[in-house]
Amino acid sequence: MESTIYRFIIRYSLRQQIILTIMAGLSFPFLYALYEVPKIIINKGISAKGIEYPTDIFGIELTQIQYLLALCGLFLVLVVINQAFKYVINVYRGLTGERMLRRLRFQLYFRLLRFPLPTFRKMSQGEIIPMITQEVETLGGFIGDAFSLPAFQGGTLLVILGFLLVQDPVMAAAAVALYPLQAFLIPRLQRQVNLLGKERVRLVRRLSDRIGETVQGVQEVHAHDTSALMLSDFSHRMSSIFFVRFDIYQKKFVIKFLNNFIQQLGPFFFYSIGGYLVITGSLEIGTLVAAIAAHKDMAAPWKELLTYYQQKEDARIKYEQVIEQFSPSGIAEDGFDVPHVTEVPPLSEQIVVSNLGMVDEQDNPFIEGVSLQLKLPSFVALVGPSGSGREELALALARLRQPDSGSIRIGDIDLANADSAMTGRRISYVGPSGFIFNTTLGDNLFYSLRHLPLGEPERDETMEQAHKRYVQEAIRSGNSPDDITSDWTDYAAAGATDYSSLVARGLQALAIVSLDQDVYQFGLRSTIDPVAHPDWAEAILKARESFARHVASNESYAGMIEPFDVERYNSNATLAENLMFGTPTDETFDINRLAENPYVLEVLEEAGLTRTLLENGYEVATLMVELFADLPPDHEFFQQYSFIAADDLEDFQSLVTRVKRDRLDDLKPEERTRLLSLPFKLIQARHRLGVISDETMASIVTARKIFAEKLPDDLKGKVAFFDVDSYNAASNIQDNILFGRIAYGQAQASDKIGALVGEVVAELDLYDTITSVGLGFEVGIAGTRLNVGQRQKLALARAIIKRPDLLIISEATAALDSATQQKIMASVLEEFKGRSVVWSLHRPKDAKAFDHVVVLQGGRIVEQGPFQDLDRDGSAYRQLIAAS
Amino acid sequence: MSLNEEVELLRNIPLFANIEPSKLKLLAFTSERLTFRAGETVCRQGDVGDAAYVIMDGTADVIVDTPSGPLTVAHMGKNDVVGEIAVLIDVPRTATITAQSELTTLRISKDLFFRLVNEFPQMAVEMMRVLAERVVKTTADLQKARQQGQG
Secondary structure (H helix, E strand, C coil): CCHHHHHHHHHHHHHHHHHHHHHHHHHHHHHHHHHHHHHHHHHHHHHCCCCCCCEECCCCEEEEEHHHHHHHHHHHHHHHHHHHHHHHHHHHHHHHHHHHHHHHHHHHHHHHHHHCHHHHHCCCCHCCCCCCCHHHHHHHHHHHHHHHHHHHHHHHHHHHHHHHHHHHHHHHHHHHHCCHHHHHHHHHHHHHHHHHHHHHHHHHHHHHHHHHHHHHHHHHHHHHHHHHHHHHHHHHHHHHHHHHHHHHHHHHHHHHHHHHHHHHHHHHHHHHHHHHHHHHHHCCCHHHHHCCCCHHCCCCCCCHHHHHHHHHHHHHHHHHHHHHHHHCCCCCCCCCCCCCCCCCCCCCCEEEEEEEEEEEECCEEEEEEEEEEEECCCCEEEEECCCHHHHHHHHHHCCCCCCCEEEEEECEEEEEEEEEEEEHHEEEEEEECCCCCCCEEEHHHHHHHCCCCCCCCCCCCCHHHHHHHHHHHHHHCCCCCCCCCCCCCCCCCCCCCCHHHHHHHHHHHHHHHHCCHHHHHHHHHHHCCCCCHHHHHHHHHHHHHHHHHHHHHHHHHHHCEECCCCCCCCCCEEEEHHHHEEEEHHHHCCHHHHCCCCCHHHHHHHCCCCHHHHHHHHHHHHHHHHHHHHCCCCCCHHHCCCCCCHHHHHHHHHHHHHHCHHHHHHCCCHHHHHHHHHHCEEEEHHHCCCCCCHHHHHHHHHHHHHHCCCCCHCCCEEEEEEECCEEEEEEEEHHHHHHHEEEEEEHHHHHHHHHHHHHEEEEEEEHHHHHHHHCEECCCCCHCCCHHHHHHHHHHHHHHHCCCCCEEEECCCCCCCCCHHHHHHHHHHHCCCCCCCEEECCCCCHHHCCCCEEEEEEEEEEEEEEEHHHCCCHHHHHHHHHHC | CCHHHHHHHHHCCCHCCCCHHHHHHHHHHHCCEEECCCCCCEECCCCCCCCEEEEEEEEEEECCCCCCCEEEEEEEEECCCCCCCHHHHCCCCCEEECCCCCEEEEEEEEEHHHHHHHHHHHHHHHHHHHHHHHHHHHHHCCCCCCCHHHC
């Protein structure tokens, strides 16, 4: 990248900078006129010096008043023109700055993607993020100003100076007499501020790195009670930053002080020397006043120039500091675009590793003189104790680590120089902790197929316009013009032709890694949009019918599920669900806020339930107070069981002691709301509090009809009602199939019902559909909503689905139990028949299933060959097994 | 059956007899009531014990796997507590418990059980008493068996 910010500016925005400078130049005559016109107004218009009225302007005869008004009009026009120039220049400057900022960020991010991988061991997220985000932020503003500001303000200064020169050369010289002093002093002081500025940037980077580390390691902090240590460390860092910043302030204000002082020295000289000259009669008083006024006018642009100088220094340092970090050794210096390679030939038939050596940061070798010849396709096992170099060898084969000596050749291509399209599409690598992105499970699975945008998406008129604008701007700032909304998925690479066949392939890959059951479960717990997928909704409704038939016909399911029936209270559902007889679609009817909902209150009133529910609420509160009053507030029971949060318990306690049950009318409105909100969460069969009587249940069944009938238009759609004949979009698939609630208190009900759902799903051939819905499961930040095993399986499935010629696996199933590991290994090898697998094995015993076994020890190959050759007494392989 | 009835029932069980009613209510509220049908397994020998069960209604068989096949060693009924051994010490379930008739139980999770024992020393003493009685009975059985063997 360009080593200084000026080179960067000139290389990418020379044209814009010239335009800006020209615009600034063009504005000067008008600026000069703006100074000239008032003089004419005063001299000719008002004082009528050197002019006779009526006067003749461009053949029009004007009186003095008319002439004055004409001049004032001209003055107004000039003001508008000057401001218009300023506006246009500012907008264009902003545009240029923003484009350049966008380009700079893009280039930094681009380089980030190209960093040699070991760089990331020395550079942390916490340092990189602020560099690309906030550190360069101010550069955008500066880049717009880089040439135009000195041109404009410098020009302004010159214009005023020129104006002064024309009036009185001596005074002009006097007005600028002290400028050289400033120009000499300020840079010297500024240099010290610059050094401190550098230090500050460095400290803040380390601080953000530390904060990032704290977030990641917060478990350790809690586990070992090291908060005090962390706080002290943080405090020390803040202290360093504080003193650096304080120093900067002091120095900055010294500069400011000097600046202002020198600025004020001007008038001091004018008053003293000029005054002396006026008194002695060698200077006219009018000239002195004009000089003082001009000096004042020059103050603003001069100040701007000095500020610019400070900003320039600041920007220069920031740029250099960022660029330095983004230029690690070994980074390629060519262009900022990714070639769109569509065709990648299959891997050749042979991999030759010759004399491979790799060293760590202290130059200790962990791979030495490794030579291998692998005929493809074949299954190769790398075995050895940990630290034997097998993991590094696997990384090197995937080109995720550069060898320090020796080479790896695939056919006649040296892997070190191979196109990333080849390594990234024909080879898959899965390590022990494959990263899971914060998106859906499906996006994570198909991530490995998304190399290029394939085909343009369909766009309507407005989208087309927006797209054109996007591309135009992207090109102007050297960004990627690829449309993110295109279909990026390479179906052919996965052996699919369209999305639905891709999903089928995805499900196969999930089955290979034994993740399909989990995804099926995610699917069961997901909602679908029945409008977008009417066929799915219909199929699930069939499943609902079939499920109900099975339950009805088989005695063993009796009492395990309580179906929704509009005529009956469902004692395994909450009171709120019973009242609405449906699922809320948004927060309007959220269970925590039902007691505040005016419509709900209206319905309760009409059904005559208000008083009853209030009493129920009172009883619940009394019970909760009785049960939980003695527990410490942080007791886990509060979270698990209580209807009342620990913090609120005291309020309720005072409420139930203050107000008696038969005096509930005396309650304040907010207390009524609080009490009334309690019974909505009651599940009769689960909580067994016995506060809801049979009559109340009957009234609620009546109330639910009122609720549905009188629902105002603006609330329609806020509740998805339970209707046996229609799909409930607000409920998940499982709830839609069950159309009821699993009964509490029935041993194994949930297992048996789950099994029955499985049967129904199999019977209607819905398993794949539901699993594909599960692909929409949001996995959370770094996949934290999945367990470690699921994450490993997903990373493996992602490597499998792109159908690489060579799959390299390094401890990618370590988090799983050994039975699952075995199962996955068998199915992966089965899937890769006719293709190649290199597997760095955790347990050497597993090598049996491989064609070629490589035994490593201390970074060297001690033995290699077919499994049966190695599996003999006294072999290094046998020793390894004995040791493990 | 409501919470209050459960509390009444728990009070008749020696193990809980000395615990104040409000705590018993909390115990009942935080425990799950679980109904087993005749023939269903409450817990299986060898499994990890995660809960103890208080039988509130019905009867259950305690069955131990022996080399010569399953052997029913005891019957449990209303007010009996089963499965507490595997909760107290980390051993797998020592016996299989099967519902003989429809069986209503209160399932007390391991966590809750420990907390109770910790908070109520009376309960620990009562546990000791029950366990000691069992030891006495087992010893007597053993002696009887020996004598029969010798005789």
